[in-house]
Amino acid sequence: MTQLNNGITLFFSLLVEAMPFLLLGVIFSSVLLLFVDEQKLLAIMPKNVVLAALAGSLIGFLFPVCECGNIPVARRLLTKGAPTAVAIGFLLAAPTVNPVVFWATWIAFRDQPEIVFLRVGFSLTVAVTIALIFSAQADIRPFLQDNLTRMMGEPDPAVAVSTEPEVSPLLKSGTFLMQAPGQVLQLDAPPAQVLAQVAVAPPPMGQRLRMMVDNMVLELRELGAVLVIGSAIAAFVQVAIPREVILSLGQGPVTSIVAMMALAWVVSICSTVDSFFALSFASTFTSGALLAFLVFGPMIDLKNISLLLTVFKGRAIIYLFVLAAQLTFLLTLVMNLYTG
Amino acid sequence: MARRRSRRSRNQRLARVQPLDRLALAVMAGLALAMGLLILSGDHATARVRDFTWQDRQVGTEDRAFLITFSRPMDVASVEKNLTLDPPLPGKVSWAGRRMAYTLTDPLPYGESFTLSLDEARDRYSARRDRPSRFEPFQAQFQTRRRAFLYIGAEGDEANRLVLADLDRQERTILTPKNLSLLAFQPYPLGDKVLFSASDSSQEGGLLNQQIYTVTTGITPRPPIDFMGDRPPLWQRLLPQGAPPPSGETTLVLDNRNYQNLKFDLSPDGETIVVQRVNQQDPSDFGPWLVRAGKPPAPIETEPGGDFLIAPDSQSLLLLQGEGTAIIDLGGEPASGPRQPLDFLPNYGRVLDLKADGSAAAMVNFNQDDPEKRFTESLFLVTNQGREEELLQVSGAILEARFDPTRQVIYVLASELVDAPLDNDTLQTADAYVEQPLLLAITLADGEVSPLLRLPLQQNIHLSVAPDGRSLLLDLTNQAADTESNQGPKIWYLPLVYQPPDSNSDSGSDRRLGDDSVAANSADADAAETDSVDRDTADVADASDASAATPTVVDPKTFPFSGIQATWLP
Numbered sequence: 070m071t072q073l074n075n076g077i078t079l080f081f082s083l084l085v086e087a088m089p090f091l092l093l094g095v096i097f098s099s100v101l102l103l104f105v106d107e108q109k110l111l112a113i114m115p116k117n118v119v120l121a122a123l124a125g126s127l128i129g130f131l132f133p134v135c136e137c138g139n140i141p142v143a144r145r146l147l148t149k150g151a152p153t154a155v156a157i158g159f160l161l162a163a164p165t166v167n168p169v170v171f172w173a174t175w176i177a178f179r180d181q182p183e184i185v186f187l188r189v190g191f192s193l194t195v196a197v198t199i200a201l202i203f204s205a206q207a208d209i210r211p212f213l214q215d216n217l218t219r220m221m222g223e224p225d226p227a228v229a230v231s232t233e234p235e236v237s238p239l240l241k242s243g244t245f246l247m248q249a250p251g252q253v254l255q256l257d258a259p260p261a262q263v264l265a266q267v268a269v270a271p272p273p274m275g276q277r278l279r280m281m282v283d284n285m286v287l288e289l290r291e292l293g294a295v296l297v298i299g300s301a302i303a304a305f306v307q308v309a310i311p312r313e314v315i316l317s318l319g320q321g322p323v324t325s326i327v328a329m330m331a332l333a334w335v336v337s338i339c340s341t342v343d344s345f346f347a348l349s350f351a352s353t354f355t356s357g358a359l360l361a362f363l364v365f366g367p368m369i370d371l372k373n374i375s376l377l378l379t380v381f382k383g384r385a386i387i388y389l390f391v392l393a394a395q396l397t398f399l400l401t402l403v404m405n406l407y408t409g
Numbered sequence: 410m411a412r413r414r415s416r417r418s419r420n421q422r423l424a425r426v427q428p429l430d431r432l433a434l435a436v437m438a439g440l441a442l443a444m445g446l447l448i449l450s451g452d453h454a455t456a457r458v459r460d461f462t463w464q465d466r467q468v469g470t471e472d473r474a475f476l477i478t479f480s481r482p483m484d485v486a487s488v489e490k491n492l493t494l495d496p497p498l499p500g501k502v503s504w505a506g507r508r509m510a511y512t513l514t515d516p517l518p519y520g521e522s523f524t525l526s527l528d529e530a531r532d533r534y535s536a537r538r539d540r541p542s543r544f545e546p547f548q549a550q551f552q553t554r555r556r557a558f559l560y561i562g563a564e565g566d567e568a569n570r571l572v573l574a575d576l577d578r579q580e581r582t583i584l585t586p587k588n589l590s591l592l593a594f595q596p597y598p599l600g601d602k603v604l605f606s607a608s609d610s611s612q613e614g615g616l617l618n619q620q621i622y623t624v625t626t627g628i629t630p631r632p633p634i635d636f637m638g639d640r641p642p643l644w645q646r647l648l649p650q651g652a653p654p655p656s657g658e659t660t661l662v663l664d665n666r667n668y669q670n671l672k673f674d675l676s677p678d679g680e681t682i683v684v685q686r687v688n689q690q691d692p693s694d695f696g697p698w699l700v701r702a703g704k705p706p707a708p709i710e711t712e713p714g715g716d717f718l719i720a721p722d723s724q725s726l727l728l729l730q731g732e733g734t735a736i737i738d739l740g741g742e743p744a745s746g747p748r749q750p751l752d753f754l755p756n757y758g759r760v761l762d763l764k765a766d767g768s769a770a771a772m773v774n775f776n777q778d779d780p781e782k783r784f785t786e787s788l789f790l791v792t793n794q795g796r797e798e799e800l801l802q803v804s805g806a807i808l809e810a811r812f813d814p815t816r817q818v819i820y821v822l823a824s825e826l827v828d829a830p831l832d833n834d835t836l837q838t839a840d841a842y843v844e845q846p847l848l849l850a851i852t853l854a855d856g857e858v859s860p861l862l863r864l865p866l867q868q869n870i871h872l873s874v875a876p877d878g879r880s881l882l883l884d885l886t887n888q889a890a891d892t893e894s895n896q897g898p899k900i901w902y903l904p905l906v907y908q909p910p911d912s913n914s915d916s917g918s919d920r921r922l923g924d925d926s927v928a929a930n931s932a933d934a935d936a937a938e939t940d941s942v943d944r945d946t947a948d949v950a951d952a953s954d955a956s957a958a959t960p961t962v963v964d965p966k967t968f969p970f971s972g973i974q975a976t977w978l979p
Binding site: 180202203205206207209211212320321322323351352353354355356384385388391392395396398399402403405406407408 | 427428429430432433436437440441443444447448450451452453454460478480481482505506507508533534
């Protein structure tokens with residue numbers, strides 16, 4: 070019975086903590102959808118892949134969202150046609166590389182300022198590396214969920230030849246708009262999204278604001294439901310595997326990193342507050358292990374895997390997860406073994 | 410048809426192996442290999458001391474513990490075994506992960522330099538696996554503050570000027586200029602400045618033109634970083650510290666335009682000054698004013714009062730009002746109207762001193778309500794828990810009382826009425842009395858009064874307890890006209906020894922008693938630091954060592970110079 074109580078407490082605390090940030094992310098996403106012209110957005114994106122990855126990682130300074138809020142924004146970036154490197158860089162780095170998290174970490178680790186800077190540095194390194202790996206794929210759509218690829222509109226002609234759509238959208242049920250041969254638009258998609266793709270001239274301001282609210286409600290309903298499921302799973306796992314068990318994995322230079330990464334994955338704590346959570350371990354764990362927690366936690370955790378599933382297919386999530394874990398482990402292990 | 414479908418599904422399967430799949434799997438394999446190699450290469454880190462809170466700092470009695478932070482979790486036993494302090498300072502070790510706290514059990518002696526060294530230690534990982542470990546030997550110095558006091562000179566060049574006497578360096582420095590004639594002073598908490606009131610002989614008006622100034626002592630305080638409080642911003646820590654100001658730089662704090670300054674008090678944190686002022690045109694415009702850095706002085710809107718004292722928290726003022734003492738909040742500005750007292754203690758006509766942790770006050774009850782005690786005065790200990798305890802009742806007067814900052818002792822100057830000594834030159838009535846001043850020490854735990862000294866008659870006496878509790882300063886001024894006796898006011902230095910009690914209860918167990926006192930003192934220290942600890946439990950702990958801490962004066966000396974108001978620098 071106490072376990073049920075604990076589980077419910079954990080569930081609600083995760084939900085309460087994440088919901089405002091998801092709302093913030095949805096607001097940013099809706100603003101991006103209706104107020105940012107994709108042509109202009111694409112024009113300012115660097116053409117160089119490395120620069121694009123870096124730029125994506127630094128967008129977090131404009132959209133201070135945590136790991137639940139960044140997913141709607143990353144999804145919007147993808148549908149707006151931003152380079153994969155930008156979207157992946159944003160997805161992995163934005164929860165850490167943003168002013169709110171930087172400030173919170175600074176407050177928590179004032180007497181260990183290197184933690185603050187290494188957190189940002191390691192997060193950027195991991196995010197840019199993974200973004201580069203993902204940009205090896207010229208057309209990311211095979212790794213995205215089908216409903217997202219449908220929203221992405223017309224692919225580049227060169228790419229479109231190589232990847233034939235698996236099933237014609239017309240073979241599904243629904244209402245469609247044939248714009249040109251081969252260009253099909255599903256009309257049951259949210260009106261705002263349809264409009265954003267169809268309309269050439271932007272609608273008047275008042276109408277746009279109303280559509281923004283519509284879109285926000287829609288995205289929040291979709292992602293909020295997923296967040297509830299994710300939080301429930303995270304709460305269940307935390308009750309099934311108590312934190313003490315994870316922490317008892319080890320305190321050695323290697324095992325402490327594994328323990329803290331596992332802890333970060335399971336507790337699914339929001340990146341804006343995780344530094345205070347980590348602070349309670351500051352005296353018992355090495356700086357490397359703390360950094361592993363602070364770098365890996367915001368990238369991938371149990372709770373936001375469910376949200377990631379609304380964007381990526383399972384295979385891509387496994388790549389994201391394994392690569393992020395390996396890179397974090399490697400960087401922090403070097404720190405533990407060589408600097409102490 | 411079937412063949413077409415199977416070919417299509419094969420195409421699909423082929424199409425599924427994307428460039429990303431290949432690259433991601435290759436990178437993952439590469440990273441796994443690198444991880445394996447790194448783990449096999451072993452541990453190359455050297456454990457070291459990251460931070461020592463007292464390194465190259467000047468500490469005082471208010472600093473009771475230091476922290477050492479290591480770069481990784483350490484083997485506790487190896488650190489405790491190898492840590493040395495020279496000269497030794499007894500203390501207790503406690504650990505919180507990578508941090509070690511050392512809480513001193515005895516008060517720090519002033520004017521000394523200490524060396525902390527840790528030549529070898531093991532980190533926890535190597536200790537557990539019994540492998541050799543690397544440790545960077547650590548050594549650091551820290552000092553306690555100087556043993557120095559201030560006084561207002563009485564003779565020659567020093568007359569009416571503020572003088573700093575440094576006992577460690579055996580030197581005296583005149584701080585204030587010749588034209589300022591000092592009336593009162595109070596050192597700032599770190600001893601770098603002194604607040605004083607003086608009349609300027611180059612101005613007209615004599616005593617009426619008292620103004621309030623600060624003067625630098627030439628001491629650069631280097632207090633340890635307060636690990637409980639907020640850290641100074643990074644830029645402040647990185648910026649090089651400017652050269653210390655030379656001694657004797659006088660700054661005017663409060664002038665005497667329109668108002669006459671009567672008495673002042675400096676808050677223990679050095680941020681707030683309260684001055685009793687009276688309007689030169691309108692004597693009914695009379696009361697305490699609040700002076701804070703960067704703000705114009707403003708009167709405290711309250712009922713008029715008399716003597717006052719700022720409480721140790723620096724946030725409230727104890728002000729004599731009518732027949733009692735009001736406690737007035739000095740915090741934010743009141744919305745409107747006069748400040749209402751936070752509390753009122755009706756019986757006590759005078760507050761003599763407050764404990765530095767604010768837990769208790771020494772107050773005087775003039776015993777006006779009790780006909781049997783009429784014409785006597787009582788010294789009361791009033792705790793913040795509401796306990797009121799009579800420590801002393803005298804037939805004369807209670808002149809001064811000072812808490813020992815390090816121990817559960819209060820030093821009291823009081824007088825008893827005694828038969829006047831026979832004087833051949835004058836005629837006396839049959840029942841002539843004089844007030845015999847006495848210096849007493851009262852242990853707070855059991856209220857035991859031990860007389861220390863009988864002092865000469867007819868003197869103005871001022872008492873100051875050294876911040877490390879190891880000595881007292883007394884200065885005596887003959888009230889009989891100075892002109893007759895060519896003797897100037899004398900400053901006495903009274904070293905204190907805390908004697909173990911008469912050992913009839915436990916003979917040959919000095920060591921154990923010493924340990925007892927250690928435990929009790931630290932219990933008190935804990936109570937002072939974490940206000941939440943119930944005072945009563947600390948008091949119980951104190952009771953065990955009460956007898957162990959009875960001070961006695963040994964070998965009093967007088968200084969070859971004379972002055973008044975001798976006061977230790979904090």
